[in-house]
Amino acid sequence: MTVLHRQRLYIVLFFILGICIAITLAIVALKDNVNHYFTPTQIANNQIPLNKKIRGGGIVVPGSIQRSTDSLNTNFIISDGVNSVKVAYEGILPDLFTENSASVVVGYVNTQGVFIAKEVLAKHDSYYMPKEVKQAMDKAKESISKQINR
């Protein structure tokens, strides 16, 4: 490598290093803002900014969805396996919103620790399969858990 090439290489590496440091600092400074949502554990431990619109995310606990019959009010609970948060929402829910699947809620936590959601989004996992495969999988899981419980 000639001297000129080495010089150019050093210039490029210097700039790359500089940008890496700058971005690392920026990410550290943003910290929780880079995370799209807080987990129920973070909400339970009060690690959230107060009086600010935040997002919470977790799995909708089976059996916790309570839909009101005469209004668009829905109450449900999201959990991350360790802690749960009660959510109260008024509005139309996305098609994919269902129990045992993940959801992201946008709003704020009130003084009773209930998350008042202005917006509810459904999150889905990275699994794609046709209906028949899913039904076969669920049946297999059911029979395995039956065997374990015997």
Place this chain on the structure above:
Amino acid sequence: MNFSWFYKLGSPKWFYSITTPWIKPIGILSLALIIIAFVWGLAYAPADYLQGNSYRIIFIHVPSAFLAESIYCMLAFCAFLFFIWRVKLTDVFLESLAPIGASFCLLALVTGAIWGKPTWGTWWVWDARLTSMLILLFLYLGIIAFRQAATSRKNADRGCAILAVIGAINIPIIKFSVDWWNTLHQGATLKITGASTIATEMLYPLLLSIVAFYLFFIFVLLLRVRNNLLLRESKTKWVNSLFIPN
């Protein structure tokens, strides 16, 4: 180490002549594969148990997102080689890759937004994955804009090269954003090591579509590179000899 054979290999004239017989076959094959992949994905693949038929956008969203990132990696690699060693042809590849990459990045963002509405319930969120992809689009547009604004071809090549290399830090951020942070966008479905989390009836048309898109990319890249070579080398004998009528 004597690299003179490598430098001879990179000559514009050599590249132009060696790619000439490949253009039509690659173009026709990529068109055929795209049609097969689209028909397969739209009409023959089964619906998803959860998302129904909206998941069929995967056959265009995933290939275009992959391409948007891969093209930027090539761009950054060419830029690196050009800036330090002035490797032949890297400058013309640098010029040709940017608009193609920008268009596939835009396609990934638009198809993603359209897919998000019926599934997540929103067109857009500022999570790490979507935001870093938008930044990628801005990087592409910045490189294209810089080339337009530059006062000479030399300045254009050098400036674009620096921009491209510096922006490369965004690529691992895009890739690992869904792992490092809580994002609305889910994690990876296709895995290189280990089983992909997608049924085979859906996986095969997806893989075909990815191959078709990459082949199409090579086709349009060759079209652009050859044009740019002709324009850059317009004063040379070999270019002028191409256009003298018999």
Place this chain on the structure above:
Amino acid sequence: MFFDSLESMLNMGNHGKYVWSSYGVTMAILLWNFISPIIVKHKIQQKSAIISNKTIKPN
């Protein structure tokens, strides 16, 4: 075929407008990627035809 009729394929179970508009945008972008360099190539050929006509037939 997964779908029973053309109508059900266009409707895609209420997701038709999302799926078909996505594929429409895709075709547009693929087309642009193809047409854009073709146009440039034609311009180059036209320009060099003019130049080579000038050199071969002076006056």
